[in-house]
Amino acid sequence: MKPIKFSTLAIFAALALVMNAHAETDPLPSWNDGPAKQAIVDFVSATTDKTSPKFVPVAERIATFDQDGTLWAEQPMYFQLLFALHRVGVLAPQHPEWKDKEPFASLLKGDVKGALAGGEPAIGQIVMATHAGMTTEEFDKIVKDWIASAKHPKTGRLMTAMVYQPMLELLAYLRAKGFKTFIVSGGGVEFMRPWTDKVYGIPPEQVVGSSGKTVFQIRHGVPVLVKQPTINFVNDKAGKPVAIQLHIGRRPIAAFGNSDGDLQMLQWTCSGSGSHFCLYVHHTDAEREWAYDRKSRIGHLEDGLDAAAKGGWTVVDMKQDWKKVFAFEP
Amino acid sequence: MKPIKFSTLAIFAALALVMNAHAETDPLPSWNDGPAKQAIVDFVSATTDKTSPKFVPVAERIATFDQDGTLWAEQPMYFQLLFALHRVGVLAPQHPEWKDKEPFASLLKGDVKGALAGGEPAIGQIVMATHAGMTTEEFDKIVKDWIASAKHPKTGRLMTAMVYQPMLELLAYLRAKGFKTFIVSGGGVEFMRPWTDKVYGIPPEQVVGSSGKTVFQIRHGVPVLVKQPTINFVNDKAGKPVAIQLHIGRRPIAAFGNSDGDLQMLQWTCSGSGSHFCLYVHHTDAEREWAYDRKSRIGHLEDGLDAAAKGGWTVVDMKQDWKKVFAFEP
Numbered sequence: 001m002k003p004i005k006f007s008t009l010a011i012f013a014a015l016a017l018v019m020n021a022h023a024e025t026d027p028l029p030s031w032n033d034g035p036a037k038q039a040i041v042d043f044v045s046a047t048t049d050k051t052s053p054k055f056v057p058v059a060e061r062i063a064t065f066d067q068d069g070t071l072w073a074e075q076p077m078y079f080q081l082l083f084a085l086h087r088v089g090v091l092a093p094q095h096p097e098w099k100d101k102e103p104f105a106s107l108l109k110g111d112v113k114g115a116l117a118g119g120e121p122a123i124g125q126i127v128m129a130t131h132a133g134m135t136t137e138e139f140d141k142i143v144k145d146w147i148a149s150a151k152h153p154k155t156g157r158l159m160t161a162m163v164y165q166p167m168l169e170l171l172a173y174l175r176a177k178g179f180k181t182f183i184v185s186g187g188g189v190e191f192m193r194p195w196t197d198k199v200y201g202i203p204p205e206q207v208v209g210s211s212g213k214t215v216f217q218i219r220h221g222v223p224v225l226v227k228q229p230t231i232n233f234v235n236d237k238a239g240k241p242v243a244i245q246l247h248i249g250r251r252p253i254a255a256f257g258n259s260d261g262d263l264q265m266l267q268w269t270c271s272g273s274g275s276h277f278c279l280y281v282h283h284t285d286a287e288r289e290w291a292y293d294r295k296s297r298i299g300h301l302e303d304g305l306d307a308a309a310k311g312g313w314t315v316v317d318m319k320q321d322w323k324k325v326f327a328f329e330p
Numbered sequence: 331m332k333p334i335k336f337s338t339l340a341i342f343a344a345l346a347l348v349m350n351a352h353a354e355t356d357p358l359p360s361w362n363d364g365p366a367k368q369a370i371v372d373f374v375s376a377t378t379d380k381t382s383p384k385f386v387p388v389a390e391r392i393a394t395f396d397q398d399g400t401l402w403a404e405q406p407m408y409f410q411l412l413f414a415l416h417r418v419g420v421l422a423p424q425h426p427e428w429k430d431k432e433p434f435a436s437l438l439k440g441d442v443k444g445a446l447a448g449g450e451p452a453i454g455q456i457v458m459a460t461h462a463g464m465t466t467e468e469f470d471k472i473v474k475d476w477i478a479s480a481k482h483p484k485t486g487r488l489m490t491a492m493v494y495q496p497m498l499e500l501l502a503y504l505r506a507k508g509f510k511t512f513i514v515s516g517g518g519v520e521f522m523r524p525w526t527d528k529v530y531g532i533p534p535e536q537v538v539g540s541s542g543k544t545v546f547q548i549r550h551g552v553p554v555l556v557k558q559p560t561i562n563f564v565n566d567k568a569g570k571p572v573a574i575q576l577h578i579g580r581r582p583i584a585a586f587g588n589s590d591g592d593l594q595m596l597q598w599t600c601s602g603s604g605s606h607f608c609l610y611v612h613h614t615d616a617e618r619e620w621a622y623d624r625k626s627r628i629g630h631l632e633d634g635l636d637a638a639a640k641g642g643w644t645v646v647d648m649k650q651d652w653k654k655v656f657a658f659e660p
Contacts, residue, residue: 249534
């Protein structure tokens with residue numbers, strides 16, 4: 001009788017294992033089955049399997065994500081620029097001289113296109129006028145207030161609803177597998193940190209971005225950090241691997257971007273000696289989001305597409321690969 | 331009978347609790363009982379007790395540590411300078427011009443004092459000549475090789491044995507209580523990161539330091555970061571809160587230093603709105619370590635001592651408060 005009892009137990013145990021495997025839910029439910037999803041799952045499985053030659057210890061599982069166009073939308077213009085334009089309106093009463101001074105004069109007449117016709121110098125002036133002259137704590141509050149209520153000009157949704165549901169799932173999946181997720185964005189580091197933890201689960205110390213200079217002062221006996229109208233670092237293109245080295249001090253094993261601004265970060269990541277994974281989000285869905293690449297000024301993706309093809313990197317076709325782009329879709 | 335059984339159980343339970351409390355080992359065995367140890371334990375107990383008004387959520391438990399003179403010794407000169415002097419010797423054959431060029435000429439004759447007589451510009455020249463011109467990966471290897479074998483000129487111990495045992499216990503204690511420990515040092519970030527994880531349990535991404543500029547290049551098809559002979563950031567004095575803001579993005583709730591170079595970091599930390607703790611390590615033990623403060627060039631501690639007295643910060647008297655300074659002591 002004993003052997004029979006044992007094998008009955010074994011059958012139950014096997015059954016339990018099978019049921020357990022079935023019960024394990026898909027970590028990426030908004031991703032359609034296809035080569036992109038498969039490549040992600042294969043990479044994560046291999047690097048987290050101790051018996052695999054591709055195994056990577058937890059401490060080295062660093063994954064870096066661009067933000068604009070990779071984690072949230074970036075059309076019709078970078079959201080931080082929308083924030084800056086909003087701030088110009090708020091600050092205008094304190095700046096009567098703006099009425100006769102470009103790019104502010106055009107902006108205050110509602111002519112955004114005219115204001116931005118001045119190109120990068122004009123954008124620089126707008127950013128400096130709206131991102132400096134206050135303490136870091138004051139700026140933190142200004143950003144929190146804006147992000148809590150600002151709506152996207154096309155969808156009417158909160159800016160924080162314009163994040164890509166499949167990428168949120170990917171962030172959570174990587175973290176569940178022991179990866180440390182970082183944002184490495186051209187956006188201002190102090191514009192992102194007040195809300196990235198809530199929106200992406202990425203704490204302030206794991207956000208790397210562009211920055212202005214700050215100065216430590218003691219004002220009426222109280223230490224403050226005052227934001228200066230001077231650029232400290234532009235975290236774009238060749239600046240990204242430099243900032244990764246300076247802030248993280250390890251080469252990532254996975255990097256995610258959507259434009260040529262991310263190319264050097266992906267090159268740096270995917271030339272590491274061990275396991276690595278590079279992925280481009282390709283904006284191909286004009287209906288649910290936007291479709292743009294080689295000819296777009298925002299999110300320009302040209303050399304990156306060529307490098308991805310040559311390097312065998314994963315390219316996400318948003319239209320094909322994503323069941324859902326935004327969580328608010330029906 | 332039932333009530334008796336119940337109270338017997340209750341007695342056993344109470345006994346188990348008491349035994350458990352006694353079994354809990356002292357997390358700071360190298361600290362003598364006294365006001366410094368008590369202040370640390372009180373702060374950690376209060377900030378980690380959910381019922382305390384001083385409770386701080388885990389995510390906000392940021393603790394920053396200076397390195398030289400706070401975590402390891404800094405006499406007779408900063409250890410990174412010893413590293414640089416060693417490198418001058420190694421590199422000299424490639425630099426015949428150094429024979430006639432100060433500060434290198436003096437150094438190569440063994441006259442360290444003469445070389446350093448040139449002050450900060452001389453030190454800057456030595457650091458730049460030894461910390462630039464190679465890739466970040468090459469430098470990483472150079473540092474690892476040195477730290478594995480370099481001996482302290484006075485004790486003959488490995489440099490990594492010159493760390494303070496009580497501070498190692500403090501780091502471990504804080505981490506066990508949910509604190510995230512960072513180094514915020516005037517030392518070079520790329521000089522520290524190759525070994526801080528092994529020595530202090532602090533991973534590269536939690537090390538903030540001074541830095542030189544690096545440039546991203548593709549050499550023969552391989553992406554590299556090349557260290558330039560240009561200063562990027564000096565992480566000292568008013569630079570420390572600036573770097574904390576840039577790298578960590580949160581105000582620490584606990585900060586540990588030993589010199590006036592740490593004063594602004596402590597001021598920034600201890601002017602936060604919630605719970606906070608500031609501590610100075612005071613070098614008072616000429617026998618087991620070194621005794622210096624107001625009159626020393628290295629680890630100059632003058633304004634800091636006054637600020638500590640005024641602000642009620644904790645000052646560790648190494649001679650009184652530490653049972654042991656180094657682990658190698660008998």
